[in-house]
Amino acid sequence: MSGPLPPPLPAGTIRLWALPMAESRTAAYALVRVAGPVVRGPRGGHLVVSAQAVEFVLKHPELFSSKRAFDAVGSPLPMVPTRSPAGASAT
Numbered sequence: 001m002s003g004p005l006p007p008p009l010p011a012g013t014i015r016l017w018a019l020p021m022a023e024s025r026t027a028a029y030a031l032v033r034v035a036g037p038v039v040r041g042p043r044g045g046h047l048v049v050s051a052q053a054v055e056f057v058l059k060h061p062e063l064f065s066s067k068r069a070f071d072a073v074g075s076p077l078p079m080v081p082t083r084s085p086a087g088a089s090a091t
Contacts, residue, residue, distance in 0.1 A: 013040045014047070 014035050019028035032039055037050035048054050057064045 013042060015042055016047075 014032060019031060021028045032047060033049050035049075037048070037053040039047040039049060041047065048057050
C-alpha cells in the first residue's frame with residue numbers, strides 16, 4: 001500500500017475494500033467472521049455475519065427495517081415493492 005495509512009477504525013469496524021476478495025474469498029470471509037457476529041463498516045453500515053445474528057435480524061424487521069429511512073423522502077406515492085406478494089404471479 002502506498003501513501004499514508006488511513007486512520008484506525010473503532011473496534012468491530014472493518015474496511016470492506018481492504019479484504020482480499022480477488023485473491024481468496026474464503027480468506028476474506030474468514031477475516032469478516034473473526035471480526036465478530038455483527039461488523040460495522042466505516043460509513044455506518046453493518047454486516048451481519050453469524051447465522052444466529054442473521055436469524056435474529058430476519059425475525060425482527062421492526063428493529064432492522066430500513067423503511068423509516070425512506071419515510072423521510074416524502075413521496076406521495078408508495079415505494080415500489082422489491083418482491084411480489086406471496087401467491088402473486090411473476091409474469
